[in-house]
Amino acid sequence: MRLAYHLLDVFTDQPLAGNPLAVVPDAEGLDPALMQAIAREFNLSETVFVVPPRDPVHTAALRIFTPALELPFAGHPTIGAACLIAQLRAPDMIGRQPLRLVLEEPVGPVVCEVVRVQGALRASFVAPNAPQLLGEIPDRAGIAAAFGLSEAEIGFDGHAPVVASAGLPFAFVPVASAAALDAIAPDFSRFGAAFPLERPAVFLYTRETVDPAHHVHVRVFVPGLGAHEDPATGSAACAFAAVAARFERPEDGEHTIVIEQGFAMGRPSQIALTMRIASGALVETSVGGACVRIGEGVLVF
Template identity: 35%
Template sequence: MTAELRFAQVDVFGASALLGNPVAVVVDAEGLSDETMARFARWTNLSETTFLLAPTNDAADYRLRIFTPGGELPFAGHPTLGSAHAWLEAGGVPKTEGVVVQECAAGLVELRVEGDRLAFAGPPLVRSGEVDESTVERVARSLRIPRSDVLAAEWVDNGPGWLAVLLRSADEVLALRPDFVSMGDLHVGVVAPHTTGHEADFEVRGFVPGLGIPEDLVTGSLNAGLAMWLIGSDRAPQKYVAAQGTALGRAGRVHVQHVDGRYWIGGQTRAIVRGTVAMPADAVTGRS
């Protein structure tokens, strides 16, 4: 016997369909155990799989749990956008028109509709400041670049553990061929400006080998942390576009805007797969 749960696979941040980062969303996730969620996330083998649940906070519209193949995350950006898209498409009605409030392990995350895009407000950093020199040297070794190529390094951690390094040019970012064994459990974001005339202002790459994701396709949480660093240090304007996924054959476009002290991270969301997932009935509490 199986339980049929509504399911969607949503492409997030793509400049057009199939060029972003997919997230698997189980819409009817009530009753699933932690182990079932983790096992299903390993089975999808996507960077993240999410599970929509009833909120426990009265201010929230829904609660979200986020799993990578290697474990659970308190927050992640592209799963937040993709899950909000799936929730709305499945008939979810926000308490406040035009505003969706997600509850997750990192707290409440506000989202808004921006035309044909969704955007989330970047959560506060749990760790910030300059990265110590020994860690920067380790990062440079793992990226296979001279230490002198790193112009600056900063903790931009809003939950997943990100640290970021700034290089001189987008070409240098795209040329990276990291040593993931050396990188180990570090979650490394790399950013550099594009030359004038490119449709994006910055090129971004995110490496998380410790979570079973050598390189993430397009990363909302990283871009949220980067926005706080780059805009806060006057390295970026109040509004810009970041490209990510280029090195992997994708065309991610992350739209960043700083308004009234909040950092909004937006992008296109498109449901590519809709249907049901068959879970073993005994894996879903209260169903048979």
Template identity: 35%
Template structure:
């Protein structure tokens, strides 16, 4: 069966400079096995499948797959899926699009910086055991003293994050065989175009993969760094330079204290997929 399909570049307004997500816009009738097999075939960091919502409070439901597993939530697939749904004629019930996913209901809205999602609550937070910090430093090829701080920042994918001395230290990281979902962050000098440099690593098929631009990690790291006074909002994070990308993530906090993560979205592929 031919189904409408989009491939969307996220956290950029320039095609092929962000992080792509594959979106199957009508996944009605597909089994989990079929979704998983197609996600494995696309070999992108995530592939999403749009379904009718199971609650009247949502505009659509989405299932999010990496090549190896299903995720309850992920950031750039949320924005890319919303972009694809809107571009295909989706009409939200209000000014805010409500996406249903494994993590619950996620709000998405239009902003001057692109589509923005409201950061979901963490499923795990708090300090990281010292033994794990030492192991993470080793995985990154660093001495333990190079890690300024570490925190669990898991909002679904499983992130643990470490703060290094600065953005230059983040850019210099050369990881070995990473075996957990790991974020590495450092501040740029004051006055720089971006306030924060972010890199994200995760294991796949026994190898270490770097994600080009990571919405979920940026959302959870923002909560940590804002809470500890290391950064102030609004700010821009840069990610992807090590992979030849130029991702830009815009973080803000609204009057109600909700944290929003925004970025550009652009369609790169439009067509149909036989599933």
């Protein structure tokens, strides 16, 4: 068997930054067990397999695997796959106008748009599920122990630890300063007790950013999803819209939050989170970012 694959860096316009991704663009007929084995071989946070859509009016269907399990939805695989599909199938159209794709994922159809901006490919998608707050996390002592923080370093300006989801649930932990966030020491053995999630995934954030043009500095840990720290997490960014809407109470209109992530890993990433607020409620969420193709090859086995 010979399978072509492509390697991309997502949520960056620079090679060897952002979140790396492997995409197998012609995966029709592959058994899910083989997909899982290939994802384990690549050993990236996610590998995407592109297969024909169930609904012929859609562009394609995606199967997304971490090294350990299949996911119903993930952000950087959606952005990367959308950019690659557009580049392979309609390279001339991208330069003339935004290209709309509908990608089927287990969570549902995901509407994407791909454009070329100053030579770089960028994609965005509308969150397939409305971001929702699922509850508070009252055990600040447990959170502090899980990250080597003091309880006083958890929270700022009314922000408190919560669980939110836009298809995948994450715990969101506000941290008072960038210095505290940079100095955390995660103890994954404590995650199960500290966070009320079947598969622990934690998004820690502070307002103190590396780039003053950005709005939120983030570190994300996903041991429950088959990885440790993640350099860019689009699905968590989607869910963060519910957190921002709850604690910031933005006025009606469209708001964009630029999230910086991956700096502690040497893989700086930028995620654009756009929220539309109407009558005080979050009515639409989209996530976007750039993508760079850095390699390709053939699997032979």
